[in-house]
Amino acid sequence: MEQIDIINKLNNIFREVMDNEDIVITPESSANDIEEWDSLTHVQLIIAIEKSFNIRFKSSEIRNWKNVGEMIEAIQNKF
């Protein structure tokens, strides 16, 4: 799956989970840029990503996600 396709899908997930239609993510986006991205919404994000992409992360695979780019990388590794 291409990075752009993943980003578009992820962007919708972020908007839905954070309940904010204005969110626009880039690979550089981090929790410092998205106010609603905290430990609570993070778990909801993972659940939504796993469901949407039909994948399952191990704890070692979600380790040290500092930004959206690392999240995309983890998703790409699943395909």
Next chain:
Amino acid sequence: MNDKNIILDIYNKIAEKSPIHAKKLKKNMKHYNDVYFQRSDDFIIKYLKFLNTLGKDIDYSIDCYLKMLDDIIAEDTYFKKFGKYSSSSFEEVNNRVYGNPNIMEYYMHGLLISQFLWKQHYQIYNYFIENIKEYSNSTNSYLEIGAGHGLYLSEAVKILDKNAIIDVVDISESSINLAKNLINNDRINFTLANIFDFNSNKKYDFITMGEVLEHVENPLSLLLKLNELLNKNGTLYITAPTNAPTIDHIYLFKNINEIKSLLNKAGFKIEKDIYFYAEDLPEEMAEKMEIALMYGAFLKKI
């Protein structure tokens, strides 16, 4: 050096490595006062000495903590999806965690610093400190099951009569070594044993058991064992979490009433109790979102 430097240094280092988690820590800081900073620094100074004996430093410990958090995120994801903890038997957890030195090492250090990083851990510890004093005169024998971080134990040592007996039973050798290192007091008698196999001739005036119930398959039988070990007028202090998925939690308490009902079934009545949520949210929302909660109670025999 400012008193607040040590714990704040840890907060800052975590923020660099995990901005997501740092938001929660920052939000929870409003619950702390100067006493918190003093206690946390006192603890961390002792802990740093212990780390030094292992040839490790606080950066190592922070990495352990973040690894533990990743495990918790994975467990929380499972919990939110399936409504249960991922492990249901002691054997499973023993193979996965307790019998796995690599996991145990980071898990132990991660949990240790969580005592001062997690709001609910600190608040329940503070609750113990605020209330234990009133039991000091009536306590000539004190037993703690699962000493771990040694925080409760160190408070008990401070306030109990110098002739009071202080016993600790713990199933884990590394946990005993840790408590010995952090407290360093010859008065404490440590026994390496499963509490179910611990046969004492004496009964105790005060028993403390922090966060053990959720680690066993049958918490009722454990509480019945404590009832046997407690004097007729003795006091039991117990803590247990609800909705708290971790790699070694087996027994899921979905709410406080489930814990209270079990305590009652085991022959205990509540003298005083309290609870703290892990997140700084309105109670109704926290309950609806099944946010982890820490329950603590001082109990008497019925």
